[in-house]
Amino acid sequence: MKWLKMFIVLIGISFATQRSVHAAFVKGQNWADRVVEYTSRIQSYGLPGCTEGQLMDPNTEWWILGPPDSDVDGDGDAWTVDESDESIDRDSLAGWKGGGELNKDQEFVVAFDTGLEDYLDDNDLVIRLYSGYKGKASVWASVDGVDYIQLGEIVGQDGGLPGVPGMLADVYFDFEGRFEDTVQYIKLTRMTNGSDTGMFFDAIGSAVVMEPDSYDGGPDSCEQIHRYGWDLESDIVSDCTIDEQDYEAFHESFGLCNDPQDPACAAAFDGLGSAPSSCHGVWQSGLGLSADLNQDCYVDMNDLKILVDQWFEYNESGTCCYRMSAN
Ligand SMILES: [Ca+2]
Ligand SMILES: [Ca+2]
Ligand SMILES: [Ca+2]
Ligand SMILES: [Ca+2]
Incomplete structure (x- = not known):
């Protein structure tokens, strides 16, 4: 009894x-709450010292939910190790590896319980990731999860960020008045294939940090x-x-x-x-x-x-x- x-x-x-x-916002930013769908080869990277990455499943969807969490020591490098080569950081990102045909045509969709607002003359979406220098992703947003509008692309740079594997970059997008309502869905689609095109995403959220009026x-x-x-x-x-x-x-x-x-x-x-x-x-x-x-x-x-x-x-x-x- x-x-x-x-x-x-x-x-x-x-x-x-x-x-x-524990609603959508954490310290003023609204982070993705749910993974809606993903193709079969969306996976974690597998940190240096660890074995291969692991394919995403319902138990590991949290890799791209919530606030950024991969860079535990906060040095911008998601692959920091200690003296004995143990990882200090956390392999809590999901995306696609470079290489052959197997990992082509990957995409995933995340959803927000509280929609993302369009702030005038301001960026609205931030995506934290690392990428190979030939990596390229298309970023899409939707109000209803059916019709998507392309916000732009994330393009790896030779010698820049994103473009250095393991080195995190924040990429921002502006909704620019193109949505009738708040954005509930963000979709990331792979655009390039082959070596140095891997991309791994840590977190997806609102760009504007909301601070309440003073108490x-x-x-x-x-x-x-x-x-x-x-x-x-x-x-x-x-x-x-x-x-x-x-x-x-x-x-x-x-x-x-x-x-x-x-x-x-x-x-x-x-x-x-x-x-x-x-x-x-x-x-x-x-x-x-x-x-x-x-x-x-x-x-x-x-x-x-x-x-x-x-x-x-x-x-x-x-x-x-x-x-x-x-x-
Ligand atoms: Ca406790
Ligand atoms: Ca680190
Ligand atoms: Ca805006
Ligand atoms: Ca993460």
Whole structure:
């Protein structure tokens, strides 16, 4: 009976809070939420030191979802290794390899739960990738997932970026008033084939970073903070204060887990048909538990410590109750 109750709590609470709390925006940018379709040879690269890349499947679609996550040490190189040749970075990109006929004619489509806006005189879309110097991709956007308009191309450069394998580049596109509504779908299509044409995509998102109006204690500014993903971790109920309500929400979630590598957490993915291949992938897919403050896919005492620390930090200092910086 106790087990049954836990099961219901898992389904009820984790699904209710997972998708709604961790919405499309992360720190002001709107990143792709879902992979809609992809051809059979879309794959990861396989970092230096690792073996070959791996073909994408439903469990690894998170490679191109969520914010950029491949360059862990932030040096712009997605292939950084330590002294013992162990990878520091993460092979969480998807795309196509150079080489023969096998990998020709590849494409994939990602979708946004909240559509991308067209900002006047400003870029609207950013794509982070690395590419061989002969790589070339066509970038398409669509409101309805049926009719696509070409935004432009990503072209590898000889001696420039993108064009150096492993070296990340951000490429921007402007919608230029060509869409009747917000853009919900982005499609990447391979244009060149042969050696040095490989391209790997880390993340696809909105170019404009949305910052809420400064917090004045009012519900509108709090709603903006939440909508654009600037919440404090411990503000579990997203009302811009850390208080008893967050503790109650935490208490209700205590003991939940959604680590896909732990069979004890399997219930968290019932009804989804697949589970991301790692806990990190859970967060990239927007499926993190709101009370899992350290993002390790378990709601436990380690999270409580963060909640208590932030409670004192923001309630004792009198500077309640949120912060705008990413860290
Ligand atoms: Ca790096
Ligand atoms: Ca624009
Ligand atoms: Ca990625
Ligand atoms: Ca945790």
